[in-house]
Amino acid sequence: MRNHIGRAVPWLLGITMAxxxxxxxxxxxxxxxxxxxxxxxxxxQIGNVLPSTCVTGQMFFLxxxxxxxxxxxxxxxxxxxxxxxxxxxxxxSARQLADFLVTRTSPTTLAIGAAxxxxxxxxxxxxxxxxSFATGGTATISGGSxxxxxxxxxxxxxxxxxxxxxxxxxxxxxQGGVTSFPLDAIPLxxxxxxxxxxxxxxxxxxxxxxxxxILAVGAGLQxxxxxxxxxxxxxxxxxxxxxxxxxxxxxxCVTGTWAADSSFYYICVNTNSWVRAALSSF
Numbered sequence: 001m002r003n004h005i006g007r008a009v010p011w012l013l014g015i016t017m018a019x020x021x022x023x024x025x026x027x028x029x030x031x032x033x034x035x036x037x038x039x040x041x042x043x044x045q046i047g048n049v050l051p052s053t054c055v056t057g058q059m060f061f062l063x064x065x066x067x068x069x070x071x072x073x074x075x076x077x078x079x080x081x082x083x084x085x086x087x088x089x090x091x092x093s094a095r096q097l098a099d100f101l102v103t104r105t106s107p108t109t110l111a112i113g114a115a116x117x118x119x120x121x122x123x124x125x126x127x128x129x130x131x132s133f134a135t136g137g138t139a140t141i142s143g144g145s146x147x148x149x150x151x152x153x154x155x156x157x158x159x160x161x162x163x164x165x166x167x168x169x170x171x172x173x174x175q176g177g178v179t180s181f182p183l184d185a186i187p188l189x190x191x192x193x194x195x196x197x198x199x200x201x202x203x204x205x206x207x208x209x210x211x212x213x214i215l216a217v218g219a220g221l222q223x224x225x226x227x228x229x230x231x232x233x234x235x236x237x238x239x240x241x242x243x244x245x246x247x248x249x250x251x252x253c254v255t256g257t258w259a260a261d262s263s264f265y266y267i268c269v270n271t272n273s274w275v276r277a278a279l280s281s282f
Contacts, residue, residue: 044071049200050080052107059083062103069101069115080105082114099123100136100158100207102150102189107197110139112150112158112172112188124152124186127225131156137171143196147179150191154184154229164193181206184229240267249274 035041045051048064054074062070075081082103099122100113113136116122121132137158139148144164153159160168161178168174181187192202215230217223222235234241240256246266253268260266264276 050104052200053078054080065101065103072103078106079109080111082111100133100152100188102191102203102205104191104198104200104203105138107200108141110148110150110160110191110198110203112137112139112160124156126154126156126186127230129156129225133158135171137168139166139168139172139174141166141193141196141198145194145196146192148189148191148193148198149178149181149187150189151181151185151187153182159185162193165196166193246274249276 044059044061046061046063048062050060050062050072054060054077056074056076058074060072060074060080062072069082071083072080073083080103082101099115101115102110102112103114105111113122113133116133116136118134121134122136124131124133131152137160139150139160141148142165144166146163148164148166149161151159151161158172159175160166160172161175161182163177163179166174187206187208189206190204192199215223215232217232220235220238222233224231224233236254236256240258241254243253243257243259245259245261246253246268250272251274252272253274255268255270258265258267260279263279265279266274266276269275
């Protein structure tokens, strides 16, 4: 009987130890771990929205971002930053997809164009004028519910138009009372807010960098471009412009300009030379 009991004890201890095993802590209970032959690994958290809280050193893979701009690192408590780098055409193409990408890095902060840098600037074109951005910006909210309209103004300013309580601490300008994109601006994103925080899924990508509008003028018109602003006006060499009535026949004038009052029609026939014709009813 004792022999049977003696043989059973190790067997029972083995079963007990098997059930008592705990998960291995790779950080403290392993050395030189090699994952090169495993089917797959997922070293980062993953999701379509950045977590509202994080600790320094934490990493996250944002599935909602364009390819090449998915990886974020927690650079300070509850602050996410886009991790970018590399070189070559592949890296450049991926960065271009991230131009002026807007992400919610905390409940009160939006990061705009985090991939813009001095070596890889984000560029915007208005006609013949190109604006380069070596840094992005941040928009913080402190109150209100509504929508933020994020765009580049025709003057080359990264702008956050809004109808809430928000500021741009760096890299952009905040403009209150805005309820739509200005006609002369390049849209980037809209982002909704509720009760003083940016909505976790409130961002809508409005970027359309491949769009273009070409203006062509017809007879009697001219097109003038200044700092990316197009101005269409009558061509004074073809269409006579109305000016103030001359006081004498030698008053200053440009050939083709004209004037009128209740008695006469005046026309400048040569530089500083006026003639007139009397008017009558019929």
